[in-house]
Amino acid sequence: MRRYLIANLCCVGLVAFAIGCSSSEITLEDLEKAAAKVDVARLEGVDASGADAEVVEILDVEKPNLKFGFIKLTDCAPLVIAKEKGYFSDEGLNVEIEAQSNWKVLLDRVIDGQLDGAHMLAGQPIGATIGFGTQAHIITAYSLDYNGNGITVSNEIWSQMQENDPKLKSPTPQHPISADSLKPIVDSYKQEGKDFNMGMVFPVSTHNYEIRYWLAAAGIHPGMYSEENIQGTIDADVLLSVTPPPQMPGTLEAGTILGYCVGEPWNQQAVVKGIGVPVTTNYDIWKNNPEKVFGVTKQWNDEYPNTHVAVVKALIRAGKWLDETDADGNLVNRQEAAKLLSNKDYVGADEDVIDNSMTGTFVFQESDVRPMPDFNVFFKYYASYPHYSDCVWFLTQMRRWGQITEEKPASWYAEKAKDIYQPAIYRKAADMLISEGKASPNDFPGPDYDGYREPTTDFIDGKSYDAKKPIEYLNSFEIGNKDPEPLAKQ
């Protein structure tokens, strides 16, 4: 072993000397010369026996130097971990990940090619592909996580909610907390002619649909979109406005908004700094709901198909690492993840704010700390697989609130989901990882899986969602657009 090391070091010196002499790039010949001195049999990963083991395909990566964008939120973790833990470089990828100032800038830069791909709101590829906002065909082959958002209200609104519902006064009130106790407050604002403002992060964000879901489940109208009104404020009891995630606590403190829906660490930041109280999380609104995806343009994928597979391979390994548990089911790597994420070039918030939610607990108030092992799910429950049914849910919400202005048949929902979600790429990456021994077949849905998760009733309003029946789901809501039944059969 020692002899091998020395030989290697000599080679490094040799090559370094070659670079020193000429400013030009190192060529294959330089490397061949240096490598001629390495004892091949001792190399790690080389099967020296030369047995008839099956030859594993090595991906020919078209574009090794990549730049991905992200927004400062803990659910960008798979990207950060894949970089920091060397999963990208294992695939021969040299990845830079760059913080973006808001979701719009991020999307625009992916579309015009300044970024190769990005940590995106699950609604962004869908909105862009169907042409709400900026039109561009964006696809996803990797879902970054489930859950991870919360709804926070200001201290003042929280104490009024407690007045309206004495049960909330307990130091550990019962969850989930619905918006029922918020309704009288909103009504009194309306009576006085004052606007009740709340924040979400982007028109097609999960947050927008979640806060709308939560409000509407209690009979509070969050406003509709139409072709003319793209603010989504038609008939609104609560005016929802766009605020970039990191600015949420500050805007709440300034009194511009009275509550918001955002991802971590910006709910925990409000708790730690004492400026607001998270009332519910999206885990309570819909258990294991899709949240962020890794998005690239269709054109990029067509140009660099192997690169895309390599990226997804690295992300799968990162997701697996994040959700690793010990024998007792405790998440073992999350503290390290929180530490990595607190680096100023990533999320940048203090480690103790980030680890609040990352390590499987969620602090609602100082007295109310709930264990929530599934607050952030990155891999468990096949969370990283791009399920068509997740895409269809977003489409139903876009139709429900009028972002999709026309009635569409059920078949349209399924078609769009197939346009945007690309499980085939995920499958290829997963199969390669399995054959390399880095993942097991149990990590992924079986080969006969059609991409539709089981129908579920795990919603705060108890509604049942079957992605194969989008129109029926749409028509089950009291508030929002309803479509004629015949469309369901088409």
Added chain:
Amino acid sequence: MNWRGNALKFCNVAGLPIVEPFIRLAAGEDVKEQFKSISKFILLPIAAIATFLFLWNAAAKTVVTDSMKLPSPSETWSAGTELFAMHQAQRAADKEQKQEKITEAIQLIAKANYLTAQAESADGERQEKLLANALVLKKKAVQAANYRPSSAPTFVDQIFTSLKTVFVGFVIATLIAVPIGVLCGMNPWCNAALTPFIQVFKPVSPLAWLPLAFLIIVWAYSGTKPGETFFEKAFLISAVTVSLCSLWPTLVNTTLGVASVDKDYMNVARVLKLSWSQQLFKIILPASLPLMFAGLRISLGVGWMVLIAADMLAQNPGLGKFVWDEFQNGSSQTYARIAFSVIIIGVIGLLLDRVMIFLRNLVSFGNPQAA
């Protein structure tokens, strides 16, 4: 006398009145007079800075909200030193990584050679697969050997990016503003035609220009892939925004400088029957240089200010992005780092200004102005 005279002249041209009393002291001039200068140019500013720091420190104790806190001078200082330490650490890590990559490259080549050797003894599909893999490994090896660090730019990197951007923007602005300014100064008809544009576009804020600069750059670069072009899009958007905002002072001052060239000079030129280009290069341009440089100095100052704003808004690389990213971080260090960046931005602005004063005084033909 000569070293004294030269040194004093240098101080004057470089705009460094602070050094002057020391030179005079060394030359043995009236001590009392010089101490008066020293106390005016050195002791008084020091006292003022001390007072400022004291007030800042006091403010840092009072300006505290639930989520934010004004950093004290000492916190700001330690945040700054930490930023530089982080830069050093990053550089060291990058270097180490590069070494590792070279080792990896050699291993990959060796593996590729091994696979090729194996392929010789194999046949059919297996041989094909092995050869394909060996090719890919070789490609990977070359990539690894020519690895460029992909770590996020540090504070120091951002300073250099900003300087580069402002310089490119300033050069573009100068190349546009000086010829047009000369044209307007020489020809009143031309001046009358362009005045409405100058008047309307001069007061426009950088933030309004930015989307248009974005549009133009994206258009100009459509059909190219990132990495293939000489400049990055984001970099050019910043630079173009800087030029759009900073070309006006140069333009206006050049026009004024050219228009107000002494009539006697022009009459002499006519008597000497100088050609048009001789008039331009021998008389008009030299005579209007001081005003032109006064304009360039204001332009550079405006450009630096605009650059920080453009970085912040458009996510372009540079100090503005650094400040914005820090603001988004919301960590306990955030505001100290921002305060430190503010000071660094100011100091760099000051240095740029000094350089321009120096250049202007160089062309002022013995009539230097201190500031």
